[in-house]
Amino acid sequence: MNLAADDLLLYARIADAGSFSRAAAALGLPKSTVSRRLAAFETTLGERLLTRTTRRLVLTEFGEALLEHAHRLAEEMEAAVQLAERRKAVPQGRLRVTMPPDLAVLMLVPMLARFGAGYPAVSVELDLSPHQVDLIAGGFDLAVRMGPLAEDASLVARRLGSFARGLYASPDYLARRGTPQAPEQLAGHDALLLAPQAGRPLPMSLQNGLQEWHGPWASRFGANSVELLVRMALAGAGLVAIDERFVRPHLAAGTLLPVLPAWTLPPVTAWAVMPGRRLMPAKTRAFVEAL
Known part of the structure; x- marks a missing residue:
């Protein structure tokens, strides 16, 4: 036997209203639809729920017992609605x-x-x-x-x-290796890149207004950790390509310096x-x- 919760709730509305007309008005349904659905529900149950008289509806013994379950279902449904409303209103x-x-x-x-x-x-x-x-x-x-x-x-x-990325290096590294003045000079410098493999040339793009430069640049140290690459740059291991927000404290302290500051890498x-x-x-x- 397959019972639909909607049918049980419909029965509770009819029983509580005491008439098909009042229940239909409360539900916004035609009276004939309400009556037909209850009759189909009784057929599914194999039991009469109501005795219809000219003046009122009288619950059968089975109808009285089933109404208790219908009321509990209605209360649970209302509690579920209230829970959803609370969670929608207040993140939790x-x-x-x-x-x-x-x-x-x-x-x-x-x-x-x-x-x-x-x-x-x-x-x-x-x-x-x-x-x-x-x-x-x-x-x-x-x-x-x-x-x-x-x-x-x-x-x-x-x-x-x-994240608009730039190039940064330590003063010590730049003093030892020189400061690139143009993107073409990057090939002679060690790159610290978020890359899966070190030593493999990766396509590099830089932009300065309407100017663009494209060329391969092999990562001297490749890692999937921004923090590690920043620490490597601080230790003088090479030029790190990264968003300025990751190195802002080091720029303020002078422990890292911008390289080719007019040029930026494609944003991530x-x-x-x-x-x-x-x-x-x-x-x-x-x-x-x-x-």
Whole structure:
């Protein structure tokens, strides 16, 4: 036997209203539809629920017993609606986020602190991984990802902004190796790049207004850690290609200097990536807006 919750709730409305007319008016349905649906429900149950008289409806013994279950279902449905409304109005619950560790540690700590203070009912669980994890299989609400995104119909993405990269080196390195005055001179310098393999020439593009330069540049040290590459640059190991925000304190202290400051590398786009649900939970929306 397959019972539909809607039919049980309809029965509760009829029983509580005491007439088909009042129940139909409350539900916004024709009286004939309400009567027909109840009759079909009784057929499914194999029992009469109501005895119809000219003046009123009288519940059968079975109808009385079933009404208790119908009322409990209605209460649970109402509680579920209220829970959804509360969660929609006030961000709450556990929020699981995955993002690159360098981005979180070097740039997002103040934002994370503000979010925690502003939304005390949300507990944030961060997975700091340089690898792109499966959001749905891993049970994540959100990922912050850098660069081009692979097409995936199960995910939705929102652009957060872009990182305009420049070149930076330590005063010691530049004193030993000289300061490049043009992009063509980069070939004689050691590159510190976010690259999977060191020693392999990678296509490099630089732009200065309407001027563009394209050429290969082999990474002397390749790593998937921004923090490591910055430390290597501070130690005088080469030129690091990175967003200025990652090295701002070192620029202020003079421990790193801009190289070819008029030239920039192509920007890298940052994305908020979420499972492709039709409705975004309030906790996720609040976090994305805070980024």
